[in-house]
Amino acid sequence: MTARPLTVAPPCFSYEELADRVLDGAFGPDPRTQRIAVAFTTRQAVRHDGRSGGYRNEVLSLRLGEAVGSCAVEPGALPDEAIDTCVGADVARLLRHELTPVRVAALDAYLLRMLPHTSASGARPQPLAAGTSLEKSRARAEAVTGLLGPEPGRTVLVVGVVNSLLESLRSRGLGYVACDLKGGTTEWGEPVATDALAKLDRCDAVLASGMTLGNGTFEPLREHALRHGKPLVMFAQTGSAILPRFVGTGVTAVCAEPYPFFWLDGGPGLIHCYGGHYGGPA
Numbered sequence: 001m002t003a004r005p006l007t008v009a010p011p012c013f014s015y016e017e018l019a020d021r022v023l024d025g026a027f028g029p030d031p032r033t034q035r036i037a038v039a040f041t042t043r044q045a046v047r048h049d050g051r052s053g054g055y056r057n058e059v060l061s062l063r064l065g066e067a068v069g070s071c072a073v074e075p076g077a078l079p080d081e082a083i084d085t086c087v088g089a090d091v092a093r094l095l096r097h098e099l100t101p102v103r104v105a106a107l108d109a110y111l112l113r114m115l116p117h118t119s120a121s122g123a124r125p126q127p128l129a130a131g132t133s134l135e136k137s138r139a140r141a142e143a144v145t146g147l148l149g150p151e152p153g154r155t156v157l158v159v160g161v162v163n164s165l166l167e168s169l170r171s172r173g174l175g176y177v178a179c180d181l182k183g184g185t186t187e188w189g190e191p192v193a194t195d196a197l198a199k200l201d202r203c204d205a206v207l208a209s210g211m212t213l214g215n216g217t218f219e220p221l222r223e224h225a226l227r228h229g230k231p232l233v234m235f236a237q238t239g240s241a242i243l244p245r246f247v248g249t250g251v252t253a254v255c256a257e258p259y260p261f262f263w264l265d266g267g268p269g270l271i272h273c274y275g276g277h278y279g280g281p282a
Helices: 015-023 082-086 100-114 133-146 163-171 197-202 211-215 218-228
Strands: 038-046 055-064 067-073 124-128 155-159 175-179 205-209 232-236 253-256 269-275
Touching: 015 100, 038 082, 055 082, 055 100, 067 100, 067 211, 082 100, 100 211, 124 133, 133 163, 133 232, 133 253, 133 269, 155 163, 155 197, 163 175, 175 197, 197 218, 205 211, 205 218, 211 218, 218 232
Parallel strands: 155 175, 155 205, 205 232, 232 253
Antiparallel strands: 038 055, 055 067, 124 269, 253 269
16 A cells, blocks of 8 residues: 655644544544554664663564554563564554553554655655764764754753764754663763653753653653743654654654664665754754
C-alpha cells in the first residue's frame, strides 16, 4: 500500500489527542485494518574513539508495510514476550497496549506510513555523509543544534545526554544543563541531573530526545515550552513521525531519524528536519 497524498496535517495539542485522531481515521485507513508484520529489538553498545565513556541503546521497532516505527527503552526494561504480542496485531489494539513503548512504536509506524518524511509532510532532507560512528554522530549533532538558531548566550536544557550534542552546543557558545535518567557525568566531568522538569526554570531553551515519549516526560516539556514561549527542539529516533505533529503546539523543531539509525551503518544516511531555524549545519 502507498500512503495516500496528504497535505501537512494540523498540529496536535497532546499525545492522547494525536492517538485518538489516528483511531478516528483522521490520517488514513482505519488502524484496525492495519497489522504489524514484523516486531524486533535492536541493542547497541558503543564507545567512540577518543571518548572516555560509552553507553548502551535498546530500541523496539514495529514494521507496518514499508514503514518502521520505533521507541527506545532503557536496556533490559522491555519484556522478551513484548514483541510476540505485537506480531500480527492491528495498530488500533497496539495503541491501547499496556506497555508505553509498544504504544509509541505502533503510533510511529502508522504515522510514518501515512505521513512519510517528505516535503508534503513538512520535512526538509538533511544528508549525513558516510563515516565512522563518531563522525556521523557529530554531523547529526550539528544538524540538531542548528535548529535552535544562532543565539549565543542561551542556556539549553538537554534531556537525553549525547556528548556530540553537548560538544556542538559548546562550539556554538551555548551553555547547557545536562539531564538523563541514568545520571552520571558528561565527557567534560559535568554532573548529569536526573530530574529534567526540576531544571526547566533555569534554561532558555530545551533540546530533548524522542525517548521522552516512552518515559512520560514529553508532555510536561511540551506544555512548559508552550506556556513560556521557550524553544523546544526534539531529536527523534523514537517517534520520528509522531513529534513533527506537535510543531507549533510547543515543539519548535524536530530532527527526525527513522530506522535504520546513523549508528547502524557507516554509509551515507538521511535525517529530516521540521520547523525551527534552518541554515544547515554550522
